[in-house]
Amino acid sequence: MIEDRYQTQLFAQLEAILMVSDEPLNLEQLTRATGQPVDVIEATLTAIQRDYDGENDGKVRGFQLRHVAGGWRLYTRSEHADVIAAFMLQGATQKLSQASLEALAVIAYLQPATRSKVAQIRGVNSDSVVRTLLTRGLIAEDGVEEFTGAVRYTTTDYFLELLGINSIEELPKISPLLPGVDEASQLAESQDKP
Amino acid sequence: MIEDRYQTQLFAQLEAILMVSDEPLNLEQLTRATGQPVDVIEATLTAIQRDYDGENDGKVRGFQLRHVAGGWRLYTRSEHADVIAAFMLQGATQKLSQASLEALAVIAYLQPATRSKVAQIRGVNSDSVVRTLLTRGLIAEDGVEEFTGAVRYTTTDYFLELLGINSIEELPKISPLLPGVDEASQLAESQDKP
């Protein structure tokens, strides 16, 4: 009985964590956050998965829990691709916003760069513009930072193509002008420390 | 019967759209994406909300559907704040200083308000805190005053979101806090006594 209630709480906790994450989560991360053993977490994730697939009450959710790339992540179901496309086209523009361009510039010159570094340099939370750049294929994930586990981003070949250059080295240097990129990245690091 | 299936399909469609969105969605956006009338969408959103709150099967989800800043958006539930905090190491939002909060309160209640208005009420120059609020996206410029040419500021939708309200009208009234005419004249009299 106690076991059961416990399970239910973990179920909701995992649902909450999955909801705020947009990267696949591995069992280790979930263990650290919830303090529960790996096997209990795995069993609960499977239960969540089944629940979203309608195996409990016949109610198939608009989203699903998938186990991909060594982690668990919420995805929409492919049968809703049409509505999602219709939704995405509403706000879609052919040009990048100023905010997206700024984030792209930071990543291009500091790469690999994490979201928090982009945010520090721009002075505002940049999560959503980084997501836009990812969706647009201008940047890609490139491993994680050793200590923080934060995802690092680099620009893609498609970005080089759009800019008409062959490699990142061909980007015009900005270091001799005013504060160098090195300085900027040092500054960003020093600001990491509280 | 068809009606029912239809509803269920819309239910899942809306769930899918909510999942890929990073801002509150208004009914108009959802109508355009799904092709369904506003009232049906609104009813379905309410059904989703109730479902997540466990009103159908007693199963309270780890997430909830909330109506904030004039739109609908998925949020985690308060009771999982601890696990979420443990999971999101960097803790997302920095806290605002007392000075910034005061400036924000003045702008929220008097909007549109200029910097000099904020300074006048706070009794100190408030330029730097107003800049902080701008950078954090809590306020935005909204034209200039006709005669002085001073920039006017209003709060943003993001501010509403952070407060969990749908419009500025939902802010608690400030008038009970302000001294009325009676109090002011009493105050003048009481001061005469040594």
Added chain:
Amino acid sequence: MSQTATQGLTDEVAEEHVGFELALTNFSGPFDLLLSLIARRRMDVTEIALAEVTDEFLAYVSTLETTEEVLENSTAFMVVAATLLELKTARLLPAGIGDAQEEMTLLEERDLLFARLLQYRAFKQAAEMIKHRMQTQATMVPRQGAPEPQHANVLPELIFDLSPEDFAALAQDVFTKFAEEPEEVGTGHLHAPIVSLAEQVALMTMRIKQAGKLTFGSLISDANTTMVVVVRFLGLLTMYRDRLIDWHQDEPLGDITVKWREPHD
């Protein structure tokens, strides 16, 4: 008393004067300090023992370091301190001696100060309320969804017309802004044009010398703003002090006649 870290002026003051008898906390402005002094005496803001609070306020203000950084804020403290001091002085003087007009002005000033203090208190409470709401809301984290890779191809093709040089210039802007946090003193709230006292005195000297005798009304007839009127009046006061002019007024609120004073041998 805990010393919570806030910004600017107050931090510095608190650090430099640890152990000072007032047990300073951080104040975000003169009104903030006034309110806290009043609160410490457990008094309603409408029943302040003005003289006592004034003493404490002045003691605090005297600890402010007027370095460049805090100058602006210190000035704000000084304005309130000066007002309080003036009110205190008025109370200490025997009643009935002062000019009735002057007393009225003092009363108005005091009421204005307390009205502003009450107004500030209201917004301070509103700020507290906003803070609590934000804290409650912060326990609920919103979904930051994004289209998944399979959806990306429905987006219209991207138009990217920046040259590598444009792009570099943009990057430079971003890094520059980051490196030099704007720290200039804002003057955006000052809209009154500056009127020079020296210029106005020179102008009036010329006019009065020429005419020998002029009314104040005609001296300000071409003044296009109140500020010019005020500065010309101040100018006349300095000219009188320097014994350059004489003036007289036949009746209260009547015309003031200004005369150039011939230098004595």
